[in-house]
Amino acid sequence: MKRKRLTQIFPFLLPIRVWQRKLFYNIGMKFDKNTYSNKFGDLLKYEICNTKTSMINKNSGQDIIYQKNKVDNLKIASKTMNHILIYPGETFSFCYLIKNAKKYGKYKDGLILIDGKIVAKKGGGLCHLSNMLHYLFLMSPLTVIERHGHKMKSFPDPDKTAKQGIDSTISSGWLDLKVKNETNNIYQIDIYFDEEYMYGKILSNKESDVAYVISNENLRYVRQNNKIYEIVDIVRAEIDKNTNMQIKKEKLYSEKVEITYELSKDKNRREVIVMKTKVGIIFGGCSSEYDVSLVSVTSVIKNINKEKYDVVLIGITKQGDFYLYQGDIEKIEKNEWKDDKSCKKITISTNRSDHGIIILDTNEIIKL
Helix, strand or coil: CCCCCHHHHCHHHHHHHHHHHHHHHHHHHHCCCCEECCEECCCCCEEEEEEEEECCCCCCCCCHHHHHHHHHHHHHHHCCCCCEEECCCEEEEHHHHHCCHHHHCCCCEEEEEECCEEEEEECCCCHHHHHHHHHHHHCCCCEEEECCCCCEECCCCCCCCCCCCCCCCCECCCECCEEECCCCCCEEEEEEECCCEEEEEEEECCCCCEEEEEEEEEEEEEEECCEEEEEEEEEEEEEECCCCCEEEEEEEEEEEEEECCCCCHHHHCCCEEECCEEEEEEEECCCCCHHHHHHHHHHHHHHCCCCCEEEEEEEECCCCCEEEECCCCHHHHCCCHHHCCCCEEEEECCCCCCCEEEECCCCCEEEC
């Protein structure tokens, strides 16, 4: 059972803890050597990118009033950063600016995710704004230096064409969305609304010859430990505006989020892959039990649940050399495995970040 936090046992301590975290976070920002954007100005001349997002999600499964409250919260929050100028060398911080929201009105109850449960809370729904801003930042020359994706997706996106994996959750004192301007140009955020959509733009004082296009690749749904996860690669292409030719294409990151709602029919048509647990099985060795080990491991390999486990075979010779073995199982019991062409000399990584084996010839890491 997961250990409860002190504020879960004594809820009355939560406001004190939140105040403490915000205080320490703000103090930390004063000494982190970043210059945070705090100047506003008239709209800059050139548009770098734009997007829009539907504000009301009718698929939330909750009272629609919370969606309407969210719209009001978004309009209040947007005023803290609309037309903010991000000068060269400066850092934009969502939480740094959002702390001034009280000047523009009172937040209403909106939906947020706390400890895996959807609850109504003052200021709920602001992640809708940080989501849109993160998408804009990815389509600009600005460098994202802090971003946290949601761990759970509790209801479907209102827009079926929406990009997956570009969300950005925020929690003042804990989680922020930050970008740094490492260019020589000035950039600016422009946010506006109509009855249905929230719109966003990144503007600049100089015209750009490059456009950035964000796409999803390898979108799949996997089942792991009786839970379903959405996994997707976020890819960015750089396009020359003059020739409309692709200059560069790169994978920015991969995103994995737990799906806690029933997948809609269109997504259910996608194959839900069972994600296997990867395990390493070691056999052989320098001891007198070498031959016994070969017989025993052969039995283990033949009887292990292949639908649940992805097996990586690691053989150790009598001389103490480690090999990755990918040949026939029968050759292990006959002690013919070492002569198989599939053998690759390896070493075990001692780094926690690698957590696996390293093929010596190629330096390829196989995580376990």
